[in-house]
Amino acid sequence: MRPSLYTLLPNGNAKCQACAHQCVIKPDGHGSCGQRRFNGTSFIVPRDAVSGLAIDPMEKKPLYHFLPGKEVLSYGMVGCSLACPFCQNWEISQVGRDERADATMRAVTAEEMVELAVQRNVPAIAATYNEPIISAEWTADIFELAHNKGIRTVLVSNGFASPEAVALLAPLTDAANIDLKAGTDDGYRKLGGHLQPVLDTIAELHRQGVWLEVTTLVVPGFNNTPEHNTAIAEFIASLSCDIPWHISAYFSTYKMPSTPQFTSLIDIEAAVQCGNQAGLHYIYTGNLRPNLSHADTLCPHCGKRLIQRFNYTLQGNAIKNGKCPDCGAIIAGVFD
Ligand code: SF4
Incomplete structure (x- = not known):
């Protein structure tokens, strides 16, 4: 069971805990985002x-x-x-x-x-x-x-x-x-x-x-x-x-x-x-x-051009097993 990102308050309002605004929402109101709502009995989370x-x-x-x-x-x-x-x-x-x-x-x-x-x-x-x-x-x-x-x-x-x-x-x-x-x-x-x-x-x-x-x-x-x-x-x-x-x-x-x-x-x-x-x-x-x-991604150790991109499209990827093929430096990331 996952924790809820809101709390129903004793005074009849609800407190949203999704973002750092921590909005207190009155019945039939919504938070600062305009999307998370409280109808007085249920808290309504956007979904589906x-x-x-x-x-x-x-x-x-x-x-x-x-x-x-x-x-x-x-x-x-x-x-x-x-x-x-x-x-x-x-x-x-x-x-x-x-x-x-x-x-x-x-x-x-x-x-x-x-x-x-x-x-x-x-x-x-x-x-x-x-x-x-x-x-x-x-x-x-x-x-x-x-x-x-x-x-x-x-x-x-x-x-x-x-x-x-x-x-x-x-x-x-x-x-x-x-x-x-x-x-x-x-x-x-x-x-x-x-x-x-x-x-x-x-x-x-x-x-x-x-x-x-x-x-x-x-x-x-x-x-x-x-x-x-x-x-x-x-x-x-x-x-x-x-x-x-x-x-x-x-x-x-x-x-x-x-x-x-x-x-x-x-x-x-x-x-x-x-x-x-x-x-x-x-x-x-x-x-x-x-x-x-x-x-393009360059090797931070030897400067080799490792990944070439043009307009969000990959043109080439020389990284081998997460490393630069020339100097062996580890290239940070998740490559497979
Ligand atoms: S109601 Fe929206 S703006 Fe307010 S705390 Fe929740 S997510 Fe943030």
Whole structure:
């Protein structure tokens, strides 16, 4: 029997414990995410529906050191625990928070989804597109069913989770990509959250042996400063220099439609420098024209080009038994 991520309070309200907001919800109300509800007697967790279901390359999550070149059945619901003004998929994430967000869902069960992965011979399932922590109990059901069928599991999250949700999902998760959107608490407050719970989620997933990669969207006027990107890179390095860091370019959208419309290459390269100075072994850049991205995996010991990628597609993989074939250095990741 799994623990519940909510508590019914003696005063007739309910407390949600899925994300770090820890909302207290009155009868017939919902939490800050707009998705978890309390009807006065029962707590209602989103489940059995998706806004999107597609087979993606693993590189799109992005995960570059977990089953490179393999496919992943990716699903998402609607809603999010944060309200980033630069959200790149706000039509899905802000349902329940912003009436302009109008993504709809269709019914699908955990069993149907896992069966689809089996039929299509897809080796992994990813909870992605919206924030999977707000439906953590259903995510856990899907991941457990997937494991029972020999299918790996991937969590793509903003990391603004409660310790209880991390404790529920970490043992069922094989790989995760967690956003680290800002290096300061002040930055996270602008997104409707806090920094420390995100750092705690990343550290705990790493401690529990989940293969981990971190993504930062570099947004002009928000986090395109050494203050943010040095703090992010040094935090990752404090856990392990082998954790890949994906530095992603922004394009103007949602509540930040103004200029500049794109992250400049200068800002992307400045963030890469922060990662280099922190000693990170694997730094990637994305959301750029493919010929401008750093998408290849290089051996951190001898510099050999090990994995070549173009536009999320694998062009070649020279890693042998998890090692560089030239110098024998171990390449961190899960390669089979
Ligand atoms: S998931 Fe987070 S935002 Fe949603 S109801 Fe629970 S505590 Fe509140």
